[in-house]
Amino acid sequence: MLLLIFCSLLTTLDKNVRVLTQRISKYVVMVVSDEGNATGTIIDRNTVVTAGMFPDKLPVTLITYDDNTIEGVVAGVDEFSGIVVIKTTESFNPPAGIKNPITGQLAIVYGNSLGTLGPVGLGIIHKDKDIYKIIVPLNPGNNGSGVFDMNGRLIGIIGGVMSPMSIRELVSLPKDLSLFYSGNIGIVIPYYHIKVIAGIISKKGSIRRAWLGVSLYERNGKVYIRDVVRGSPAEKGGLKKNDIILYIDRKKITSMEDVASYIKSKKRGDRIKIIVKRKMRKIPLNITLGQAAPPLKYRNLHIKGPETGSLKPQGSPPQGGGK
CATH class of the missing domain: 2.40.10.120 (Thrombin, subunit H)
Structure with missing residues (x-):
């Protein structure tokens, strides 16, 4: 049957x-x-x-x-x-x-x-x-x-x-x-x-797609910068290895996807404000985004x-x- x-x-x-x-x-x-x-x-x-x-x-x-x-x-x-x-x-x-x-x-x-x-x-x-x-x-x-x-x-x-x-x-x-x-x-x-x-x-x-120029990793709900690409907008804007990303343009960052989706919504030449935690200090940085590679x-x-x-x-x- x-x-x-x-x-x-x-x-x-x-x-x-x-x-x-x-x-x-x-x-x-x-x-x-x-x-x-x-x-x-x-x-x-x-x-x-x-x-x-x-x-x-x-x-x-x-x-x-x-x-x-x-x-x-x-x-x-x-x-x-x-x-x-x-x-x-x-x-x-x-x-x-x-x-x-x-x-x-x-x-x-x-x-x-x-x-x-x-x-x-x-x-x-x-x-x-x-x-x-x-x-x-x-x-x-x-x-x-x-x-x-x-x-x-x-x-x-x-x-x-x-x-x-x-x-x-x-x-x-x-x-x-x-x-x-x-x-x-x-x-x-x-x-x-x-x-x-x-x-x-x-x-x-x-x-025109935006590019920041960092690799990231997550630990305990925080997003860390693993590496910064030499000559990238991230390096020029002052981001450093081991920085913890707290906010991007007042958006609270709790995952790598938060960073990726926000950058994806921008275009080359846009300026963003990133607040990072570095050695117990909160540091605001202004960064101009570059052109993404395919x-x-x-x-x-x-x-x-x-x-x-x-x-x-x-x-x-x-x-x-x-x-």
């Missing part, structure tokens, strides 16, 4: 996935250029986004599910998140988007797998430390693949696949267990984040060149932990 119920559920799921695949196929395109190939996901009437290493103003060809070709151009790239914004004169019918993905919800990934558009796989959305992930079999060309819920709404796009080191760092998996996840945990850049980034790039062509948190799944499947890393590591 249980077997019959299980088989019935699988049959229903199979039918629903087939219908869903047909529906979402119109929202995803292949991105082909001299710099490489990837997947693009439509987010508004004349904008497609992908993720990878495409230079500004690069001409690209978009190939739709029904083999139509559309010419586009890279309007800008956010090196920090890896989002690439492509503009075209074509008028698309974009999907509805989800503002807040739900941990545990079932999702389908649709994209370009080695030159063919189609479903990549089903997976469960998981969030850990503000990073959304999905476990699906990923291949070169899957960067930029659309991640949809079971109603066809856009959750986000695949930004890359996490390395075993990043998995252990972000999920705290033991070394032996993390091997089972190697190459299968896709980073999902959420829809709401994509819309914000694409909007800024469409208007300004680039994004992180290397996961491998890019952008196919380099029209005929090769080599993986190309996304950006360079941030200095001082990227804060």
Whole structure:
């Protein structure tokens, strides 16, 4: 009896996935250029986004599910998140988007797998430390693949696949267990984040992100400076190793995430006031933030060149932990 119920559920799921695949196929395109190939996901009437290493103003060809070709151009790239914004004169019918993905919800990934558009796989959305992930079999060309819920709404796009080191760092998996996840945990850049980034790039062509230049650690509810990057805004502003960060612009600091999220909300050139505790003294410091370097948190799944499947890393590591 249980077997019959299980088989019935699988049959229903199979039918629903087939219908869903047909529906979402119109929202995803292949991105082909001299710099490489990837997947693009439509987010508004004349904008497609992908993720990878495409230079500004690069001409690209978009190939739709029904083999139509559309010419586009890279309007800008956010090196920090890896989002690439492509503009075209074509008028698309974009999907509805989800503002807040739900941990545990079932999702389908649709994209370009080695030159063919189609479903990549089903997976469960998981969030850990503000990073959304999905476990699906990923291949070169899957960067930029659309991640949809079971109603066809856009959750986000695949930004890359996490390395075993990043998995252990972000999920705290033991070394032996993390091997089972190697190459299968896709980073999902959420829809709401994509819309914000694409909007800024469409208007300004680039994004100016802030950088402080310290690495931190926590102990007993306090945030300590482990190291200060030489020549960084932190060093120039007077921060020192072993300082305890108490406040940033009147915001009480109790975790490293407090520091990271606050700096992330700023842009290059902004001035902030940091109060630290140093040898029993409270010291106020005024610091002008610098430009953040792009992180290397996961491998890019952008196919380099029209005929090769080599993986190309996304950006360079941030200095001082990227804060």
